[in-house]
Amino acid sequence: MAAKPIDVAAGLVFHRQKLLITQRPAGAHLAGLWEFPGGKREPGESFEDCLARELREELGIEVALGQAFEEITHDYPERTVHLKFFLCRLAKGEPRAIGCAAFEWTTRESLTKRNFPPADKRLLGRLVDSEPLWR
16 A cells, blocks of 8 residues: 655745756755755645745745646655645745755746656646746
């Protein structure tokens, strides 16, 4: 029997026509790859509450949370993840690399030049193709 998927909330945080990405820290699953900020959902926590908590803990920011944009379940050899991505706008604070190796504000054109986990492939295509999100 397969293990229960790990629920993860992630933010597509836009600000001034750029999107916030973070780099996974050394020693973490998929270390060194770039991702959209967020983290594991705690028992009894909503995806929305999880995302707000994770963004405060990892980057020291608050966001205006929008609608869910994508939902993906992906099987890695060592675990299965269920990712829920939300559209967000930066509301308060400037990001700091508290719980990640680095962060970057990326443009639509440079987004796919970074190495992301395999689970994000379909999402990356949608983001690049969705020009109105970047305005």
